[in-house]
Amino acid sequence: MSTPPLKPRSSGNNLTVRSRNRRTSSVGKIDLGDTVPGLGTMAESKESRDASNERMKALAKASENDMDLLRKFWLTYREMSYRHTWLTPLLILLVVYAAYFTSGNRTESNPLHMFVAISYRIGETDMYGKGIKDLSFVFFYMIFFTFLREFLMECVIRPMAIMLNVKSKHKIKRIMEQVYAVFYCGVSGPSGLYIMYHSDLWFFKTTPMYSTYPDLNNHFHFKIFYLVQAAFWAQQACVLVLQLEKPRKDYKELVFHHIVTLLLIWSSYVFHFTKIGLEVYITMDVSDFLLCLSKTCNYLDSAFTAPVFILFVVCWIFLRHYVNLRILWSVLTEFRTEGNYVLNFATQQYKCWISLPIVFILISALQLVNLYWLALIARILYRMLWKGIQKDERSDSESDEENEEQEEAEAVKHEKAK
Helix, strand or coil: CCCCCCCCCCCCCCCCCCCCCCCCHHHCCCCCCCCCCCCCHHHCCCHHHHHHHHHHHHCCCCCCCCCHHHHHHHHHHHHHHEEECCCCHHHHHHHHHHHHHCCCCCCCCCCHHHCCCCCCEECCCCCEECHHHHHHHHHHHHHHHHHHHHHHHHHHHHHHHHHCCCCHHHHHHHHHHHHHEEEEEEEHHHHHHHHHHHHCEEEEEEEHHHHHCCCCEEEEHHHHHHHHHHHHHHHHHHHHHHHCCCCCHHHHHHHHHHHHHHHHHHHHCCCCCEECCCCHHHHHHHHHHHHHHHHHHHHHCCCCHHHHHHHHHHHHHHHHHHHHHHHHHHHHCCCCCCCCCEEEEEEEEECCCCHHHHHHHHHHHHHHHHEEEEEEEHHHHHHHHHHHHHHCCCHHHHHHHHHHHHHHHHHHHHHHHC
C-alpha cells in the first residue's frame, strides 16, 4: 500500500516557523528613556475611525442651504486636523504671532508679549527676573512643541523613512519618534553645554550652585533655555499622563520620571536653584540624544547600532549616574556650607533646612528611575556583546508590529462587515 502524500500544516496550527533572524534583536529591546510617543503615531481607536467615517459620509451628502455648507466646512476642518495633528497648533501659533508682530508694540506692555517672548527684563541689560508671566510663555511654547513635533514627524521624518526603504508601518512610527528626539536633544544638549561653558559651572562644577545663591536673575540665554525646556517637558507630560498613547512596558516609571522632572523644574525655578536644574537638564539631553540615535540605527538595521549603543552606555553612566551622584553628594556636603544658609521670605532666601531634604529627595527619586533603566541597559548590553546573533528571539518592536498589523486587519474586516 502506497504512503499517502504529506499534507501541509493548516494555518490554524499553533506551531509556526519563524525564519527571520534579526542581527540586532537585543538592541531592539531598548524600551526605556524619556521619549514619549507623539499624537501622530498613536494607534487609531475604533471610536476615532468610526467618527472619521461618519464625517466623510456627511461631507458626501448634497448641501441644501448655507448651514449645511458651514457644517461641511467645520467637518472638513475636523477631518483635516484628525489626519494632520499639527494643523490646529499651527493655526493658533499663526494667529498669535501675526497679532503680535503686526501690532507694532513688541514691549512688555503688549498683552501678547508674555506668550511670545520672555518677560521681566531688567532695564537695558541682558538679565531677566522671574514672575507669573513666565507661565504664559511656557504654555504657549507647549503649543509650539506640539506643532513642531507633529509637523516634523509627518512631513519630514516619515518621507525620509520611506525614502530609506523602511516598509513596516510600526518601524516608520518608531523612527518618527526617535528622529524627532534626536533633533530636539541635538539642539538642546549643545545649547545647555554652551550656556554652562559661559557660566561658572563648567564642567559640572557643584560649588557655584550654592555659593552664588539666590540666583534671582538670569541671563537672556539661560532663562529662555530654562523655560523652553520646561515647555518641552510639560508638553510631553500632557501626552503621557492623558494616555493618548498605548502605554509601554515602563509606563509607570516614565510617568514617575516626568512627575519628578517637572517638580524639579518648577521648584528649582521658583526657589532659585536654576544652576542645579541646568546641570540636570544637560545630563538628560546628551544621554537621550545617544539613546534615541542608537534606537534609530537599530530600526534602520545599521551597522553603527552597536558602536553608538556602547557610546550611549558610557555617556549614560557618566552623566546620569556619576554626575548625578556628585550633585547628590554636593547637596549633603556643600548645600549648608557654601553661600547663605537661611530662610528669609523677604529676600527670597530658601536655601535652608527645609529645602535641603526636598532637593535631595527629588534628585534621589530621579536617580532611582535612572538606576532602574541602567539595569535594563546592562541586560541589553550583555545580550548584544555575549549572545548577539546567536540569541534569536523576538524583540518588543516585532511584537508591537504584529499587534498593530492584527488591529489593522480587524479594522478592515469591521469595515467590510458594514
